Amino acid sequence: MISRAQRYSHLALRVLIGIRFARRRGRIILVLRALWLLYQSEESRVENPPFRLSRGVISQSDDSHTVTDTTTDKNSRPLHPPNPPSDKHLGLSQRKMSVMKWWLSTFLALIACLQLARGLSDTENARTTSKFPDLYEASVLELQAGLDAGHFTSVDLVKAYFARIEEVNLKGPALRAVIEVNPSALAQAAALDKERKKSGKRSLMHGIPILLKDNIATIASEGMNTTAGSFSLLGSVVPEDAGVIKRLRKAGAVLLGKANLSEWAHFRGRVASGWSGRGGQGTNAYFKNADPCGSSSGSGVAASIGLAAVTLGSETDGSITCPTGNNNLAGIKPTVGLTSRAGVIPISEHQDTIGPMTRSMTDAAIVLSVIAGKDPNDNYTLAQPDILPDYIKALKKNALKGARIGVPRTGFTSNNFINVAFTEALETIKGLGATIVDPADLPSALEIARSDNETVVLNVDFKVQLNAWFESLISNPSGVRSLADLIAFNDANPTLEKPTNFTDQSQLIQSEATTGRNTSFFQSLAFNVELGATRGIDAALRENNLDALVLPARGLTTTPAAIAGYPIVTVPLGFFPDNVAIGSAGPLTVYPAPGVPFGLSFLGTAFSEFDLIGYAFAYEQKTKTRLARKAIPEAIPKTQLKDIVGKA
Template sequence: MLTSKAIWLSLGLALLAVVQLVAAQEWPFATEETESFPDLYEVSVLELQAGLDAGQFTSVDLVKTYFARIEEVNLQGPGLRAVIEMNPSALAEAAALDLERLTSGPRSLLHGIPILLKDNIGTIASEGMNTTAGSYSLLGSIVPGDAGVVKKLRAAGAIILGKANLSEFAHFRGNLASGWSGRGGQCTNAYYPMADPCGSSSGSAVAASIGLAAVTLGTETDGSITCPADHNNLAGIKPTVGLTSRAGVIPISEHQDTVGPLTRSVSDAAIVLSVIAGPDPNDNFTLAQPSPVPDFAQALNSSALCGARIGVPRQMFLNATISGIDPSVMVAFEAALETMKAMGATIVDPADMPSADEIALSNNETIVLDVDFKVQINAWYQSLLYNPSGVANLSGLIAFDDAYPSLEEPTGYTDQSILIESEATTGFNSTYYQALAFDKDLGATRGIDAALSMYGLDALVLPAGGYTTVPAVPLGFYPSNVTIGSAGPNTVYPAPGVPFGLSFFASAFSEMKLISYAYSYEQKTMTRLMRKAYAYPSTQLVDIVGK
């Protein structure tokens, strides 16, 4: 969750004991002299699969290498604090999947691929990891089982590498810096010292940006995938609410929460989305999605923008200017529009949403989220099989934070105003239902859907920062002379060299079309490759394989 100002884009958007057994197998490794290993800073899922299939390296090698990479930069060196904990079962799981690859072949394109999960995505406690949303009030708690998306990842053969840091409770605690949690500390951007990573999927994004995992998962309620993608030079997909299961994910709101990928390329994001999308009987919102689940990799068409009608909702820039969109972002955005024109797209500019002015002033999202969070977080605490903190509900959480200030309220990170505001709500009353209905009217009926219809558009496009849009792809980097701003007690934004992104959006369940546009633009520009992070690990597969 970023801010309470973009419900319109949240509601209707389309956008992985047997170690010795495996070690005894004869692996057809190529020698270091005859075959180079892929660079884990930029390697794709397909490249990893090719190396695994060829026997150049194993999933055990991958896990060891990613663990070493995390150790280099997480708490040591630049201290990025992107990862809260690593999976103690990951090596055994990788060994089992390596053996399965030898005996029966890979299950999917994610077979043996290490994935980091945002720490609000539930995993079985017996595996050895916590699920805490960054809060000590949930440390040591036992969830009933894996989250729905984790079940799908495991079925596909993915390896859960660990849990990524996040803005505590998905940035639904108070006026705190993005990327901070009690358990994880302050996560920071890898592109400039102490730069804002954006949130709440901060650790997932920072980890993906410099290859601390093959791919990562984040969650979004309002900007928490797209803004981290924007700030960290990534492709991120915020799926339509109900395309991916939220069962077993620490909630904010069932009406806005969604789970999606943060990756270095649109192709990797499409591969991951194809695995985690689909119905889940434990999340009834997913039962309303179109069937069958698409293979989103089929959307990877580098010519997709040719003939597409893309609209620019200019009125949003007037509202964005008030909150301080940087001129350098707008320069890059205008250049992107020209690039799309050259690729054969028709740019309709302006193509404003009728509700644009009302969206900027609406407080309805806050009403809905406050009510939903209290109801759903109370249900989460009650669902736990065990919780050593004793916290059983939202009021208990607030009291816990006050009782343990050294853990949960260090200097600069004391605020609990959102929790307190949510605790004061009284449930699903007429005000709540009116706000919910009005949000849909603003976001869909008189918002996105209206603009698409009025101007005969295939999609809309905006700079990604601050907007809940899908998917996000790299657009550019702040210039060296940008004025450095404060983003919290210990973080800065903007800052020299920090990335920013571009987002396409349309009606609900338009992911296939939107992925195709994002891929087309990405392949034409390859913006991600124009600048490397200042902080990144040096360990590579060559340092691990055969050692």
């Protein structure tokens, strides 16, 4: 016979097992109750309490038990095996009640065992699956948890993302989001896996695969090209990594590949968003041939369906904000100078900026915390605050409480469906504790809409800076060494660089015709700052005592912030309904279209990213709009980590 102590141990073990396997099925109360009855059935076989233990006394009251240590004698005798209850000590009715109680307790205990068996089977399957987050939505924190727990490795992640790219990039829906994958990615991942085991992770980005817009330079030994989508730069050798790449490498990120983009960051001419000579016509994953927006089109499409953990884009005017909205993402267009542009194929040093495009504001904050900072190769970064905030700490659900948020109306128009969703968003923001000031117009809004000063500045900057880029290359097999050479190259290679949708390169030609940074240029530059900042965003904030502005992401929204050099933070707002009339975005793409997403943007003054991230996060967490609709089924890759882990 087993001792009472052994029975207690067995019962305790069964309780722990029940808790372990019943938790995820909601059976914990039933299991604990049944196991307690099993305990009672065991105790019904011994004499009535109080029970004498070798190390204590259990004293009973009506509905509670307390344990008191009364043993001081080290030589206390161990408990003898109990004797079964003797019927001769009980009356007839008591004996019947005892037998009924014992059988009832035993029956309920058996039910508990069956529940445990079912729970074991069901929850083991769920537990196995939960080791591998769904890569369609997987966050950086989920991936880090799996990597830390050893459920999978960074090598597994790279293999999984490579397989997902293979499924939908050129095959199936042919989204053309990725220009090339990194042949060194698996080796990078293996080295980072080894480092994780030996000394832990460097940062939250350790071992996390990131896809880069194809205007962000990586050294030739990496095995990838940096071309802005143009064959004129295929095989060119850059002198060093871009500034943001140096920071990503230091943080332990895995460089997964290069994303497609609107060629030359949409500064070529009449070319549809998402088209490049090297990458072809990229399209949105939410409707066949829908406009992905650009110029960071591939980064947007890839992030939207989990072709990478996170992606990087660049913006001169709208190139992060618009594809973030069109692809159901969270994105940050930082203040000019918060992130380095060194080593990024330029349009304009006055407006270019690099930022994250991700599936959540949390992931965007994590990436921004890595890539933000000063760089001696980019003088604009030297103007940023000496100490930058930890953007992850901005992620608070109550961030909008007490904030004053303004709504510019004059000069800003949008689609009726977007307007309805925007009105609902304002109510949500108000419900989160913010004061909505509506309208809160930019005094310069109509002047911005009519002004061509931005075009003047960008045309001049592009020629000056692109010529400098070509000159900085260690080598370039195409022989192109200037903007004039580029225009000639495109004319000489129509099969490579003359798209079927549009055939001109008018923007390149206009830029080539400029005569440098003369008086007219500096006047336009100064007027841009006045319109966008002094009499624009800053004036609206100051005159209405505001913390931020809010607008739908698409349209004129991006231009005031672009010419001011100010930040925009964007999160999902909604989706076009199934009955929306399909419009044209060019011969090869459509917009609007059923199910295509659109975004909500928070704007602020210089280096106000921390506050904007908080506002966007609070709205995102309240609405969870991204989860309301997925991409079309054929655009969603099937490969998951469970298909990779443990396979050769």
